[in-house]
Amino acid sequence: MAGNIKIRAKSSNGVTTVKALMSHEMETGLRKDKATGEPIPAHFIQEVTGKWNDQVVMTAFWSGGVSKNPYLSFKFNGGEKGESVEISWVDNQGQSESGTAEIS
Template sequence: MADPMKIRAALQPDGKVLVKVLMSHTMETGQRKDASGKTIPAHFIQHVTVTHKDKTLLSAQWGPAISKNPFLGFRFSGGQKGEKVSVKWVDNKGEERSDEADIT
């Protein structure tokens, strides 16, 4: 399983929650070659879902053009301190990772 995501969710003075997520993933495009000249197989995050109180806040379809260890940042309304924000990704090999953070 991949390393844990680093997730921060902070309630801002305007009442919106700022979410920042750093995902640990190789994000191989399938176009690079290794030292021996063999193509490195594609391995990238395909789907990202963010939820809060069982409601989907964000659903994204990604492809091989996203950088290694991708960063995702966004804001949403309706969150309160102490509530949880959950992030899940699934890659093109079927591997997945889920993590959550409390809103501070």
């Protein structure tokens, strides 16, 4: 499942705010296919990592209880205009995605 991550990062008074929208189906494994009645396998993001200039500033561990196409926002001390922020995730099926943005 290829997706994408839309990221915005803004620094103000020494604090950077990062906002990210991730494309992912986020299936819990509890729903059934309406056509066949068979359970839809669990498929969800397990770990999200936020990096600033290759330094980890945020890690989140998720489960199937997070909604489809999740939105994430966090803040960290530091970051200046033009520096790099990266968000990456790994799901329970071993798939991964990452994206970068420049701090404005």
